[in-house]
Structure formats: structure tokens, C-alpha cells
Amino acid sequence: MIRTPLRPLARILQARDRGENPDTIERENIRARHEEMRDKSRRRAEGRLFVLGLFFLFAFATIGARMGTLANSEPVEPRAGAAGAQILAQRADIVDRKGRILATNFETHSLYAQPQQMIEPERAADALVKIFPDLERDRLVKDFTGKRKFLWIKRKISPEQKQAVHDIGEPGLLFGPREMRLYPNGALAAHILGGASFGEEGVNSAEVIGVAGVEKQFDARLRDPARGHEPLTLSIDLSVQAAVERVLHGGMTIMNARGAAAVLMDVETGELIALASLPDFDPNDRPLPPSEGLPSDSLIFNRAVQGLYELGSTFKIFTMAQALDLGLVNPSTMINTQGPLRWGKFKIRDFHNYGPELSATKVIVKSSNIGTARVAQMIGVKRQQEFLGRLGLLEPTSLELFEAPNAKPLTPKKWSELSLMTISYGHGLSSSPLHLAAGYATLANGGYKVEPTLLRQPRNQRGAQVISQEAAAMSLRMLREVVTDGTASLGEVTGYAVGGKTGTADKPKTHGGGYYEDKVIATFASVFPAHDPKYVLVVTLDEPSENSGDEPRRTAGWTAVPVAAEIIRRVAPLMGLRPEIEPLAPTGITEVSQLAE
Amino acid sequence: MRSMFYALTVAVVIAMAFWAYHENYKTQEAQARAEGVQQEISDARARLRMLRAEWAYLNRPDRLRDLAEINFDALGLLEIRPHQFGRVGEVAMPVEDILIIEEPIEVIDIIELRGEGGHFP
Numbered sequence: 001m002i003r004t005p006l007r008p009l010a011r012i013l014q015a016r017d018r019g020e021n022p023d024t025i026e027r028e029n030i031r032a033r034h035e036e037m038r039d040k041s042r043r044r045a046e047g048r049l050f051v052l053g054l055f056f057l058f059a060f061a062t063i064g065a066r067m068g069t070l071a072n073s074e075p076v077e078p079r080a081g082a083a084g085a086q087i088l089a090q091r092a093d094i095v096d097r098k099g100r101i102l103a104t105n106f107e108t109h110s111l112y113a114q115p116q117q118m119i120e121p122e123r124a125a126d127a128l129v130k131i132f133p134d135l136e137r138d139r140l141v142k143d144f145t146g147k148r149k150f151l152w153i154k155r156k157i158s159p160e161q162k163q164a165v166h167d168i169g170e171p172g173l174l175f176g177p178r179e180m181r182l183y184p185n186g187a188l189a190a191h192i193l194g195g196a197s198f199g200e201e202g203v204n205s206a207e208v209i210g211v212a213g214v215e216k217q218f219d220a221r222l223r224d225p226a227r228g229h230e231p232l233t234l235s236i237d238l239s240v241q242a243a244v245e246r247v248l249h250g251g252m253t254i255m256n257a258r259g260a261a262a263v264l265m266d267v268e269t270g271e272l273i274a275l276a277s278l279p280d281f282d283p284n285d286r287p288l289p290p291s292e293g294l295p296s297d298s299l300i301f302n303r304a305v306q307g308l309y310e311l312g313s314t315f316k317i318f319t320m321a322q323a324l325d326l327g328l329v330n331p332s333t334m335i336n337t338q339g340p341l342r343w344g345k346f347k348i349r350d351f352h353n354y355g356p357e358l359s360a361t362k363v364i365v366k367s368s369n370i371g372t373a374r375v376a377q378m379i380g381v382k383r384q385q386e387f388l389g390r391l392g393l394l395e396p397t398s399l400e401l402f403e404a405p406n407a408k409p410l411t412p413k414k415w416s417e418l419s420l421m422t423i424s425y426g427h428g429l430s431s432s433p434l435h436l437a438a439g440y441a442t443l444a445n446g447g448y449k450v451e452p453t454l455l456r457q458p459r460n461q462r463g464a465q466v467i468s469q470e471a472a473a474m475s476l477r478m479l480r481e482v483v484t485d486g487t488a489s490l491g492e493v494t495g496y497a498v499g500g501k502t503g504t505a506d507k508p509k510t511h512g513g514g515y516y517e518d519k520v521i522a523t524f525a526s527v528f529p530a531h532d533p534k535y536v537l538v539v540t541l542d543e544p545s546e547n548s549g550d551e552p553r554r555t556a557g558w559t560a561v562p563v564a565a566e567i568i569r570r571v572a573p574l575m576g577l578r579p580e581i582e583p584l585a586p587t588g589i590t591e592v593s594q595l596a597e
Numbered sequence: 598m599r600s601m602f603y604a605l606t607v608a609v610v611i612a613m614a615f616w617a618y619h620e621n622y623k624t625q626e627a628q629a630r631a632e633g634v635q636q637e638i639s640d641a642r643a644r645l646r647m648l649r650a651e652w653a654y655l656n657r658p659d660r661l662r663d664l665a666e667i668n669f670d671a672l673g674l675l676e677i678r679p680h681q682f683g684r685v686g687e688v689a690m691p692v693e694d695i696l697i698i699e700e701p702i703e704v705i706d707i708i709e710l711r712g713e714g715g716h717f718p
Binding site: 104 | 653657658662676680681
């Protein structure tokens with residue numbers, strides 16, 4: 001830096017020449033220099049202040065932001081939160097369509113022992129055996145006096161038992177709280193609910209997990225703490241379910257059947273109003289899967305959903321509905337029923353000989369195997385396969401039940417011309433009663449596909465159109481005639497215009513090799529009221545035999561049909577269905593005039 | 598003037614401290630009360646669940662059916678049947694009570710009198 005001199009010689013000489021005091025120049029220069037120095041130091045100070053200000057601003061902003069987040073965030077441990085309520089509502093309730101409880105929780109206690117804290121182990125063991133007769137004294141004494149530090153004695157005890165154990169006065173016997181799943185209706189709807197058991201267990205709590213049925217299917221939903229307070233609403237109606245089970249049980253006893261199943265389904269929504277399988281069990285004390293014998297004979301086997309049976313003539317209406325839809329036949333087309341119908345080595349016979357030919361309606365009404373097989377031949381393998389697939393009869397149903405996805409209908413490995421004919425009248429293809437109910441519901445819903453569901457539905461289903469509305473209506477009229485003039489005459493219930501189809505199929509032998517002579521599966525699939533379908537009911541009896549006559553009668557018309565009729569008589573009023581006088585079928589003249597328009 | 602200001606500030610600080618101390622204890626008390634109420638609510642909920650379970654257990658269809666059978670003589674309850682449905686039009690209208698005439702007055706004579714050009718009594 002160049003310093004300007006305080007006394008520049010040139011200016012001093014000039015000032016002397018003019019006779020001025022040269023010192024003023026020096027003072028002037030000193031002043032200028034000082035001013036310069038002052039400005040410089042001020043700039044520096046201002047800079048420092050600015051930096052300091054920035055620093056403070058930053059610091060305050062940080063503190064402010066932190067305070068803001070603290071004020072807005074949830075405190076870590078809410079002291080005034082509803083923590084207690086959530087712990088109690090560990091698993092959501094299950095209720096029926098009207099809010100009646102099907103499954104709830106119940107607080108009980110578990111009993112465990114800490115042997116090192118015991119004072120008189122032998123006396124405690126004696127007293128415990130008196131309270132719980134199923135315990136073994138020797139085993140308890142061995143456990144209490146051995147090296148074990150902890151053992152469970154009972155998973156669930158009642159308040160009375162707890163008090164009795166308390167009265168022993170042994171400090172080594174301790175209680176832990178337990179939530180227990182309670183099914184207040186006992187065996188009612190057992191196969192739907194399934195059951196629950198304990199998962200991970202601790203002293204202070206235990207996980208309750210679903211082991212079957214709805215409990216397992218919706219396990220995550222039921223255990224979700226955020227939704228613990230809202231119950232899971234099923235489509236089942238408790239009183240209808242109770243009536244169905246009662247009548248079905250009575251029917252099963254009278255008809256000497258091994259088992260029975262019933263499916264009652266709302267046609268428009270696909271809701272299952274009742275789903276019963278007998279014999280049943282108490283879900284409060286669910287039996288273990290059988291270690292021997294057939295799984296399908298066990299109590300926990302759901303015949304309505306898991307049971308795959310050849311459902312016999314009930315399938316004929318599907319064949320006929322498809323033929324009507326394709327325009328291959330109309331209800332009065334005459335069909336050759338001359339028997340027996342030979343196909344290679346195989347012969348198709350009818351129960352009775354129905355003469356040389358029958359109209360399409362009569363083929364269904366009289367349940368002619370030959371007639372149906374002839375209609376199936378018109379349809380062909382490919383179209384039949386595709387149609388049954390669209391009806392949902394070749395895949396497991398989408399029912400919200402843990403067991404449902406495993407119930408895949410059994411179809412022939414090679415869908416030959418012979419399979420085509422046997423399947424047309426319900427042999428060679430095994431499906432569950434639920435599949436059948438869904439198929440009938442689709443016919444009754446104007447040909448729109450209906451998926452069965454166990455959850456309450458807010459609105460009607462309208463799936464893909466499987467067959468035309470006209471074909472569906474004609475099939476329903478045929479089903480109605482089966483009850484008024486055909487094989488299901490015992491199914492008539494005054495005021496409810498039941499329409500349906502019977503099916504009696506021989507039971508295949510367990511280890512292969514043909515069919516039993518005297519063991520059948522009798523099924524009645526019905527729709528009511530037939531002129532304005534609301535509900536579909538499928539009743540299946542396993543090995544029924546009605547012995548009131550001279551010889552045992554096993555056909556569905558004598559076994560499943562009266563049971564189904566009684567169910568409808570009992571259940572329809574419960575569902576608020578008012579008996580109606582059936583409108584007359586349109587006469588031929590009106591049909592012609594309608595066509596002329 | 599300045600000492601006045603200092604004295605006032607000190608007094609305000611002391612007052613604020615006193616207030617904060619009280620507020621602190623009041624908050625703690627309120628929290629304890631809230632916890633108590635919370636506990637009561639969860640107890641009540643547990644009781645409610647228990648009562649609901651008991652209600653469902655006592656109203657299970659099996660038991661009601663048995664009770665209806667045992668008390669058939671007194672109650673005469675049967676299952677609902679289709680013929681029990683009715684229409685509003687089928688319900689009979691209530692029969693109105695006919696007015697009771699307490700002091701009958703003979704009117705035939707009066708009419709006769711009028712016919713003869715007589716006058717009312």
C-alpha cells in the first residue's frame with residue numbers, strides 16, 4: 001500500500017509562495033487519513049456483527065424449530081391415552097348379520113407354578129389334584145420337587161377354580177391373566193367359525209390365534225389393534241342357522257344318514273344365510289384332526305364346503321340351461337329317450353323306462369339320464385367344459401373360509417365324449433354342495449354369476465352374464481315343474497313356490513373299484529319362490545335310507561326333499577318372506593301375441 | 598425509578614414462579630384423575646364385554662328353545678309358520694262402544710202433538 005505523505009513538498013512550496021501556513025496541509029492530510037482508518041474499522045465491526053447476527057439467527061431458528069416439533073409431536077408415552085382399552089379388546093368379536101355375537105373374548109386366568117418358591121410341594125400337589133381331577137399327583141410332585149423353575153399347570157381356569165387354588169395358600173402357585181375365545185352359541189355355526197387357540201404364550205398374556213374357518217381366514221383382521229373395536233359382521237343369520245341345523249339334524253336322524261349338509265344362499269347378494277354341516281363339534285373345545293380313519297368322517301370336516309361329491313341329477317339343469325341358452329332346444333322339443341344308450345362298453349340307463357321320447361321339460365321333470373345325455377351330445381365337450389367353468393364348477397369357490405380354496409372340484413383327467421354324457425347328469429365330476437348352490441344361484445339371478453360370500457354385503461352382486469335371462473327363466477320354470485309334477489313332489493311348501501331338482505348318486509367305494517350298491521348321496525337343490533327367486537337351498541344327505549316302507553328308500557325324493565321342504569317351511573318366515581299365491585304361468589296365446597309384436 | 602422497576606420485576610418473577618408451581622401440581626392431579634377415569638372406562642368396557650358375552654350365552658338358540666319347551670303350558674310358544682303372516686287389511690277395526698242412554702225421553706207423543714198443531718211442553 002502506498003502511503004500518501006503528510007507534507008507533500010509540491011503543495012508546501014506552493015503554499016509558502018502564497019504566504020499560507022503549510023501546517024494546515026499536514027493537518028488536513030492527517031484528518032483524511034484518520035477518516036479512512038475509521039471507515040475501515042467500522043466496516044470490519046459491521047461485518048463481525050453481521051456474522052454474529054447470522055449465528056444467533058441460526059441458533060434461535062434451530063431452537064424454535066425443535067420446540068415446534070416437540071410441541072406438535074405425540075408424547076412418547078401418552079399418560080392420558082386409552083391404552084387400557086386396547087389391551088382388553090385383543091381380538092375383535094364376530095357377529096351375525098343382525099349384530100348377535102357369534103364369538104367374543106372372555107377374561108380368565110391361567111395357572112402356573114414356580115417350584116423354587118414352594119413351601120409344601122406335596123400338599124400343594126394333593127390339593128391341586130382335588131380341584132383338577134385330570135392332573136396326576138405323582139407327576140406334579142416330581143415336577144414341584146425337581147429342578148424345574150417354571151411350569152404351566154392349566155391354561156384356562158374358571159373363577160371358582162381360581163379361588164379354590166388361591167385357598168391352598170401356596171406362594172409358588174401363580175396366576176396369569178388370559179384372554180379366552182368364547183363361542184356363546186356352542187356348536188352352532190361351528191364349521192363357519194372354526195376355532196381359536198393360544199399361540200405365543202407368556203405369563204402375562206397369550207396370543208389368541210384362529211385355527212380354522214373364519215377365525216383363521218380373517219386372523220390378521222381380527223387381531224389388528226386398530227380395528228379391535230369393530231366386530232367382523234358375517235352374512236349368517238343366527239336364528240336361521242339354528243333352525244336349519246335343528247331341522248337338518250332331525251332329518252338326518254329320521255333318514256338314518258351318516259352326515260348332512262345344507263347351504264342357504266341369498267340369490268341376489270350371494271350372502272350365505274346359513275351353512276350347516278353335521279355332525280358338528282363345539283368350537284370352544286375344537287377336536288384335533290383325526291389320526292386314523294377318513295378325514296371326511298371327522299367332526300371337523302365341513303361337508304358343505306370341503307365335501308366333494310358327485311351330486312347326480314341336480315346337474316341336469318345346467319346341461320338343459322346351456323342347451324336352452326344356445327337355442328339347441330326349447331322346453332317342448334322332443335328328445336329321444338329310447339334306452340339303454342350305449343357308448344362303447346358303457347350303457348346309460350334310466351331309473352324307469354320313459355318310452356321313446358320326452359319333451360325337454362319332461363326330461364328334467366322325470367330326470368331322464370338318457371335324455372340329458374342326448375342333449376349334452378348336442379352341446380359338445382368343449383362348450384360344456386367352458387360353460388361349467390363360467391358357472392364356477394371347475395374351480396374352488398372364493399368363499400372367505402380357510403378350507404374353501406382346497407375344495408377344488410374333481411374333474412375327469414380326459415374330458416371324453418363319455419365324460420360329457422355322464423357329467424351332463426352329474427356323474428364323473430365331484431363338487432361341493434356350495435358349488436352347486438352357487439350354480440343354482442346364478443340361474444336364479446337371471447343368469448348373472450353369483451359368488452358365495454360369508455360377509456355381509458351392502459349391495460347386490462351382478463357378475464358376468466353366464467346365460468341369457470330367458471334361458472334362466474325357462475330353467476326355473478322347469479325346476480318348478482319338478483316339484484309340482486315330478487320327482488320332488490314332497491318339496492311343495494304352500495305359499496313359497498319351491499322349484500328344485502333332486503339328485504341321487506351312488507357313493508364311490510373308498511379305495512376305488514366302482515360304486516356301492518346301497519350307499520347314496522341324496523341331494524335336493526332348490527330355489528324359492530320360483531317365480532321371483534330370493535333364496536337357494538341345497539340339502540345333501542350322506543347315505544340316507546328311509547325305512548318306513550317295505551324296503552328302504554334311498555332316492556333324494558324320499559330323503560333330502562322332505563328335509564329341505566321342512567327347512568323352507570321353518571326358515572322362510574324367519575327371513576321375513578311372506579307366503580304368496582304363485583302367479584299363473586303365461587298361457588300359449590299370450591306368448592304368441594308377444595312374439596307377434 | 599430504576600429501583601422501583603427492579604423491585605417490581607422481582608415481585609413479578611416470584612409471582613410467576615408461585616403460579617407455575619401451582620399449575621404443575623394441578624396438572625399432575627388432573628393427570629392422576631384422568632388415569633383413574635381411564636381405568637374406570639376400561640373396567641367398564643371389560644364388564645360390558647362380559648355382560649354381552651353372558652347375554653349372548655343366555656340367549657343362545659338352544660337354551661331359548663329348551664325354555665320354550667319347558668314353559669309351553671304357560672307361554673304356548675311355537676315356531677313361526679307361514680300362515681301367521683297377515684295383511685293390515687285383515688286386522689279388524691276396534692268396535693266402538695255404543696253410547697249408553699241413561700234417561701230416555703219419550704218422543705213419540707211430542708211428534709204427535711206437533712202434527713196436531715200443538716206446542717212443546
